[in-house]
Amino acid sequence: DTEVTQTPKHLVMGMTNKKSLKCEQHMGHRAMYWYKQKAKKPPELMFVYSYEKLSINESVPSRFSPECPNSSLLNLHLHALQPEDSALYLCASSQSGTKETQYFGPGTRLLVL
Amino acid sequence: DAKTTQPNSMESNEEEPVHLPCNHSTISGTDYIHWYRQLPSQGPEYVIHGLTSNVNNRMASLAIAEDRKSSTLILHRATLRDAAVYYCILLSGTYKYIFGTGTRLKVLA
Numbered sequence: 568d569t570e571v572t573q574t575p576k577h578l579v580m581g582m583t584n585k586k587s588l589k590c591e592q593h594m595g596h597r598a599m600y601w602y603k604q605k606a607k608k609p610p611e612l613m614f615v616y617s618y619e620k621l622s623i624n625e626s627v628p629s630r631f632s633p634e635c636p637n638s639s640l641l642n643l644h645l646h647a648l649q650p651e652d653s654a655l656y657l658c659a660s661s662q663s664g665t666k667e668t669q670y671f672g673p674g675t676r677l678l679v680l
Numbered sequence: 681d682a683k684t685t686q687p688n689s690m691e692s693n694e695e696e697p698v699h700l701p702c703n704h705s706t707i708s709g710t711d712y713i714h715w716y717r718q719l720p721s722q723g724p725e726y727v728i729h730g731l732t733s734n735v736n737n738r739m740a741s742l743a744i745a746e747d748r749k750s751s752t753l754i755l756h757r758a759t760l761r762d763a764a765v766y767y768c769i770l771l772s773g774t775y776k777y778i779f780g781t782g783t784r785l786k787v788l789a
Contacts, residue, residue, distance in 0.1 A: 571723075609767060609779035610724065623776070657723050668714070669777065671723030 570594075571672035573658050579678045582648060588675045590641040590658030598622075599641040600669065601633060602657040610657055616641060617663070648679045684768045684780035691786045692758045700753040700783050702768030707748050712771040715742065715753045717764040718782075724767060727753065763787045 571592045580586050590599065598617045602610035615623035616635040624633075630652075632644040641658055655676050659669040685703045692698040704713065712731050716724040728735055728742045730751070735742045741754040755762055765782040772778055 609782055610777075611779075612776060615776075659723075667771075668726050668729065670726065671716075673721075673723050 571658055571660055571670050573656075573672040573675050575675060576673070577676050577678075579680065580645065580648065581680055582650070584648075585644070585646045587645065588643040588656055588658075588677075590643075590672055591639055592660040592670070593639055594660065594670070595638075595662075596660035596670075597638055597663050598661045599635060600659040600661075601641070601643055602659065602671075604655040604657055604674070606654075614643075645677075648677075650679050653677055653679045683778060684770060686766075686768055686780045686783045688781070689784040689786065691788060692755075693788050694759060695757050698755040698758045698762070698785065698787075700755075700766050700768075700785065701750065702752070702780060703750045704768070704770055705749045707770060708772070713742070713744060713748075713751050714769040714771055714777070715740070716767045716769060717762075718767065719764045727766070729771075758785075758787045760787050760789060 574589045578586060600615050601613040603613050604610040612625050613627045614633045619635045619638055630647050634642040655674040657674045658672045661667050661669045712729055714729040715727040717727055718724045728737050728740050730742045730744050732744060734744060743752045763785055765784050767782045768780045770778045
């Protein structure tokens with residue numbers, strides 16, 4: 568099973584709301600990733616967790632807060648977002664992060680009003 | 681960081697081979713070349729990857745130039761289901777995927 572699941576599929580939120588995106592994998596992978604993808608652009612890396620510890624933060628604004636409660640689960644907490652944060656948020660996982668294939672989820676399409 | 685360049689779009693007739701090029705002139709010796717594709721409203725899907733030698737799998741073939749400054753993804757017989765954006769990616773460092781701008785492949789029936 569090479570499936571990464573993401574919930575919700577769609578999310579609409581106001582600029583004062585707090586919401587969370589969830590990502591789950593049951594492949595035993597120890598590296599998990601958050602990407603942001605604007606329309607007609609390639610995905611851009613936001614965060615990388617390796618063995619449940621944050622390894623990479625690509626200078627993402629603090630209104631995005633990642634969390635990795637266990638090796639199967641990755642959350643992205645959202646607070647005080649701006650309309651320009653509207654995008655497709657993709658989660659991915661890989662075995663351990665060392666130059667290997669990443670498996671992507673279907674994404675959460677976020678609209679900030 | 682190494683970067684890749686790809687044509688914005690390409691067209692192919694159904695049942696014909698497709699060659700999707702990618703330039704990565706600043707590739708370093710340890711960077712892997714990965715190809716993914718993204719169908720509408722879906723996450724990227726792994727297609728193939730390689731380091732120095734040409735690679736084949738059930739989905740496609742990857743031809744890597746001898747100097748590694750370019751590569752070509754080959755779909756042997758395009759189908760309508762192959763219409764997607766194809767990304768050429770350098771895996772630079774431990775985790776970091778550097779996506780190219782992607783090639784939008786249109787398959788004509």
